[in-house]
Amino acid sequence: MRHSLQFRVAAAMIVIVGGVCSMFAVAVLIASDRLEDRLLEEITEHEADEFVTAWKVGSEEPPDTYVPSAYVRTVLAPGPADPAVPDALRGLAPGHHDDIAWGDDIYHVYVRNPDGSRLYLAYEMTALERRETVFQWLIWSGVALALALATLAGALAARPTLAPIARLAARVRGLPAEARGLRLAPEFDTPETIAIARAFDRYLARLDDLIERERDFTTDASHELRTPLAVIRSNAELLSASVPGDARVRARIERINRAAEQMTELIEALLLLAREEDGGELVDLEALLHEIVSGPSLPPDSEDRLCLEVESPLAVRAPRAAVSTVIHNLVRNALRHAPAGEVRISLRRRRLEVADSGPGMPADVHRAAFDRGFQAGPSAGLGFGLYISKRLCDRFGWQIRLADAVPSGTLAIVQF
Template identity: 35%
Template sequence: MNFRSSIKSRIIIGFLAFSTLLTTVFAISSITIRQSLQTDLIAQTIQEDLDAYMLRVSGNPQVISEEPVSNNVVGIITTPDNFHLDLPLHYADLDEGTHVLQEDSKTYIVAVNKRHQVDDQPVWGYIKYDISHMGQNNQPLLMAFALMFLVFLLLAYLLAIYVSKKALKPLSKLAAKLENLSNDIHIEPLAPHFHEDEVGQIAKALDAYAQKLTDYVIRDKEFNADVSHELRTPLTVIRSTVELIKSNPKITTKELDRINRIERAAKQSSELTETLLLLAREERKEHPGHERTQPGLIIRSILEGFEPTLKLKPVKTKITENDWLQVKAPESVVSVVLSNLIGNAIKYTTEGTVHIILNKDHIIVEDEGIGVNESELPKLFDRHYRVGKSNSKGSGLGLAIVKRLCDLYNWDIEIKRNNTTGLSAKLTFR
């Protein structure tokens, strides 16, 4: 399973992402608030120092020469007339209060007081406090936040694993019960093993779906049994009646030929019915012991059934037995497979020869028919696919049935274009 697509991985990634976001927001917010509070505190302190000093100056001008403005900062007392001698001119535009200024790659907090007078002349007071060093003080804090981030990330990971195990435990239990289901038609319900939560709802839905499939399988098996019984009875009657008619010594050769055709058709119908029932049940039936089916005899019987068709067009058949081939499979199954392959070869050959070659472990059926394009070859075994649909008759199920029977008995079937215009079908037995 792909780690990124699993629910457990999504829970872990979600916890880690949330922890990362929360820690980052907390760190940024803490540093920002700390910086703001520190700046406000310094501004308030130097403003209070300046206000107290200016109050003393207004009462006693001698204070200017006797006391510094502040012990911690640079303080300047000036007048509007002498301002240009003490401070840069842009300081004159500062309003009373505190300001943050950038000068020479340094940051200052400047407190301004312009509300006092000495000898009826305005006196302005300024205090500058360098706060550039405050950025350096943030480095230990950043290291602390980095360490805290790693700790939070580890805790989030451990918590995510714990939560995912708890959260996914019902799903794992459901998956285990599904894997251990038997092939029995009547399976044990899943819902009673789970609580009335989301997993319980899934279990109920699976139970309902399983019940529908069970009903369908039961109906299908009953239908197959009914079809098997109902079709075998009239076919048995037809075959017994044919045997009775053939025993009549007065029957003519022409009538005997027609009776034989009826007998072959009934036999083919019985074989087809038995084979289709095997496919419906997906049941592989084999001869007991060492009994074998001889495809050579079946092929000759199949060709006898196609004699009326072969008389209507210039098509011949040729059987070449390079080896004596035997197959461990029911005669009905081998007959259905070969009937479809030979029937298609005769059907699509308007003139020429259909070659049937028997080797030690495989049979090749070659025709000189119209053939197909290379792109159509993979589609020949698809249900309802017909070559040249506008001119072709049939349901397109013959080769699909052949493929299913070959899969059931682990045979290999391959159809390819031959050296002529037709096709070559190779059936390999295992």
């Protein structure tokens, strides 16, 4: 799962503060516990020494239970198995013992053997345990409070901390596509944003060089390709006029002329894609369709096989070459896949439909047909017509797709 940089900064602050506070709390509790154990050992040993001293200097034999303070209970017995030893203390070896339950209270018990006797000195821990519980609760409450404050501080501090990066992102997002020579580093003053902006500047410099080379290539290609095509078309017209009675030669010359027109149109479309120009004129689709259907750019017998239906006129704003290329590609593709059948061209509302009566294609091929170089069947061309049409439609926001025609064949749909 991906999180924003602001969330990560806040989370890092929470983790760091929580980790430090937790380690501090654990260290305090461990130190407190060890200090408590040490103090209890010193207190019980001191109390035992005082008891033994008082017992040895006393003129009378001391009672079994001696109470030097409100928190200390002592038991002196001839041995560990003596009946005077309470059940809670019976079986304890010499030394210190923690958390011994005696009655309703908890004791720290110190056992020693003075002069062959067995002394049990118990220090009451009940009140101390309560205070220790309160202390632990306060420590962990402080950790929870620190986490809450860290969460609030992280949420408040992350936004202004990352504001320069957000401003850089907004600046990059708003860069105009047509602008050249822009540099971002001088607009920022923090080391992090300057480093990122300089990286963007290096990329923009390489992009400017690439676009400049592409523009030079486009200009050169436009001139170098159009000139020989114009020569081919003009010479084809001269040849056609010089052999007025030879139908076979005139048909071949017409094919040359038609191929030159198609190549000129294709070059215009490719140059349009390379220049990324989105403007254009207001193109009357009805007039353009009539021009394409009756024009010389299609095969000679295609006019008898084309059926044009215009329910409502439509005009779109785009370069005429782009609209003409899309329609030409769809019509030629339909004629190619229905070599002896009818091709219906329909214009209704803002939708253009081109349906052939050929064998059709599987549904899973409809989307792949717009891929570069895709070919289906022996009648397929080079696989660039639908690909170029798709790119032009994407450029101008038109929707293009393929579907099954009724009763058979393939239906191409362009939604303007």
